[in-house]
Amino acid sequence: MLVHPANEPDKVAAHWLLQRLPCFSRLALFIFDSGYDMDALFHWCQQVFSVRTQVTHRGAQTGFQVLPKRWIVERTFGWLNRFRRLRKDYEQRLNIAEGFVYLSMIHLMLNRLTR
Numbered sequence: 001m002l003v004h005p006a007n008e009p010d011k012v013a014a015h016w017l018l019q020r021l022p023c024f025s026r027l028a029l030f031i032f033d034s035g036y037d038m039d040a041l042f043h044w045c046q047q048v049f050s051v052r053t054q055v056t057h058r059g060a061q062t063g064f065q066v067l068p069k070r071w072i073v074e075r076t077f078g079w080l081n082r083f084r085r086l087r088k089d090y091e092q093r094l095n096i097a098e099g100f101v102y103l104s105m106i107h108l109m110l111n112r113l114t115r
């Protein structure tokens with residue numbers, strides 16, 4: 001998870017995020033959104049992590065359509081929006097904003113474990 005400034009493009013922040021992975025020897029596939037569709041990023045992932053890359057594209061159909069694996073990310077954003085502090089960007093520092101995302105996810109996981 002990485003919180004970065006809004007004026008920094010996601011394609012650049014992808015390098016920062018992937019370099020923060022703690023254990024990348026078990027990974028076999030990176031699935032990217034169509035916003036990250038660039039050959040330089042895929043080539044870099046194959047060199048550094050030795051993994052396959054895949055891009056999920058939206059279908060040509062109009063209306064709502066559940067895409068495999070992409071729904072996981074959208075569902076997580078929906079869970080995070082339940083926390084009032086994360087609905088808007090109140091924080092001035094990125095590390096504090098990132099900390100609140102971690103706290104929210106810890107809260108969600110603890111609730112699931114104690115059921």
